[in-house]
Amino acid sequence: MNPAKASTRDVSAQISRLFVHPVKSCAGVEVREALLTDTGLELDRAWMVVDAQGVFVTQREQPSMALVRPHIEPDELVLGAPGMPDLHIALELMKQTVSVKVWDDEVPAFDMGDEAAQWFTELLSMSAEASHASRAYRLVRFDPAHRRASSLEWTGGVQALNLFSDGYPLLVLSDASLAELNQRLVAAGHASVGIERFRPNIVLSGLHAHDEDRLGVMHLAAGAEEVLLKPVKPSPRCPIPNVDPQTAAISPEVGDTLQSYRQDARVEGAVTFGMNTIVLQGVGATLQVGQTVTADFDFG
Numbered sequence: 001m002n003p004a005k006a007s008t009r010d011v012s013a014q015i016s017r018l019f020v021h022p023v024k025s026c027a028g029v030e031v032r033e034a035l036l037t038d039t040g041l042e043l044d045r046a047w048m049v050v051d052a053q054g055v056f057v058t059q060r061e062q063p064s065m066a067l068v069r070p071h072i073e074p075d076e077l078v079l080g081a082p083g084m085p086d087l088h089i090a091l092e093l094m095k096q097t098v099s100v101k102v103w104d105d106e107v108p109a110f111d112m113g114d115e116a117a118q119w120f121t122e123l124l125s126m127s128a129e130a131s132h133a134s135r136a137y138r139l140v141r142f143d144p145a146h147r148r149a150s151s152l153e154w155t156g157g158v159q160a161l162n163l164f165s166d167g168y169p170l171l172v173l174s175d176a177s178l179a180e181l182n183q184r185l186v187a188a189g190h191a192s193v194g195i196e197r198f199r200p201n202i203v204l205s206g207l208h209a210h211d212e213d214r215l216g217v218m219h220l221a222a223g224a225e226e227v228l229l230k231p232v233k234p235s236p237r238c239p240i241p242n243v244d245p246q247t248a249a250i251s252p253e254v255g256d257t258l259q260s261y262r263q264d265a266r267v268e269g270a271v272t273f274g275m276n277t278i279v280l281q282g283v284g285a286t287l288q289v290g291q292t293v294t295a296d297f298d299f300g
Helices: 003-007 063-067 114-127 175-187 253-259
Strands: 011-020 029-031 033-037 047-051 069-072 076-081 084-090 097-102 105-111 137-142 170-174 202-205 215-222 225-236 270-281 286-288 292-297
Touching: 011 033, 011 286, 029 069, 047 097, 063 114, 084 114, 114 137, 170 175, 170 225, 175 202, 175 253, 175 270, 215 270, 215 286, 253 270
Parallel strands: 170 202
Antiparallel strands: 011 029, 011 202, 011 292, 033 286, 047 137, 069 076, 076 084, 097 105, 105 137, 170 270, 215 225, 215 292, 225 270
C-alpha cells in the first residue's frame, strides 16, 4: 500500500480484534491473526448444525448453542460445552455428502458422523423446550467445491463467496459503535455488553460510532500485498444479540435499545449493526491485530 496515498484517505483505523466462528451460531474464537480466503477468514462458518430435515439451526431456536466453545488445533476442531465431554473433529474429516439448507440456499455438505450428531443432540435436548427435546441434530461441514455467492445486487456484480455465513464473507464492526450502544444501555439502567454478541470477524478501532456504515473500499497492507475489502450491506439484526454468550439467557434490552436508534432505510428500516463486507483483493494474505485500515467515505 502506498503510504502517501493512504495518508490522503478520509479515515485511518486499526484492526483491534479478529474473530473466527468455526461452527455457525456457536461461540467464536478470538485470534491474533487469520488467513484471508475467498470466503472470508479461514474456517469461519465452515461447520453448521442442522435438524433431521437438513435445515440449519441457530441460537434463534437454540440459545444454548452460544455455550459451545470451539478451539482450533493444528489438525482438529475441538468443541466444548458445559456438562459435555469435548468433541474432537478432524479438520480433514470428509464423510458422506448430504444436502442441507441455509436460508434459501440448498448446498452440499459433508456429514460429520454419528458421534458429532449424538453430541449435539444430547446438548441441545438438555436445554430445549419439551416440544424440541426429542429432535435430532447433526453437524455438517461445507463442501468447498460448491460456490455459494452473495447477492449480486448488493455486491455490485462482484462474485463474493461464502461458506455457511448468513450471506456475506465478513462482518465488520467498530469499537466505537459498541461503546455508543453500551452508553445507551447503561443510561437506561442495563448492563453493558461485549462485542461477541454481534459475531463480527473484524473489529476496528479509531473510528467514530458507525463510521463503518459509510466506508468505501478498505485498504490494508498485509506484507507486500494490498488487501481490499468492501463494505456492501448493513447487517440486519435478529434476536441473537439478546442472548448472553456466557449463560445463554435471553433478555430483550439489546434489541430494544438498537430498535430505538438503528433503523436503516437502506434495508427497509431494519435494525442494523455492523457492515457485511466482501473480499476484492488479497486472498492468501494474513490479517493481523494492529494492522492499519484506511478508506474514504462513501455516501452514495
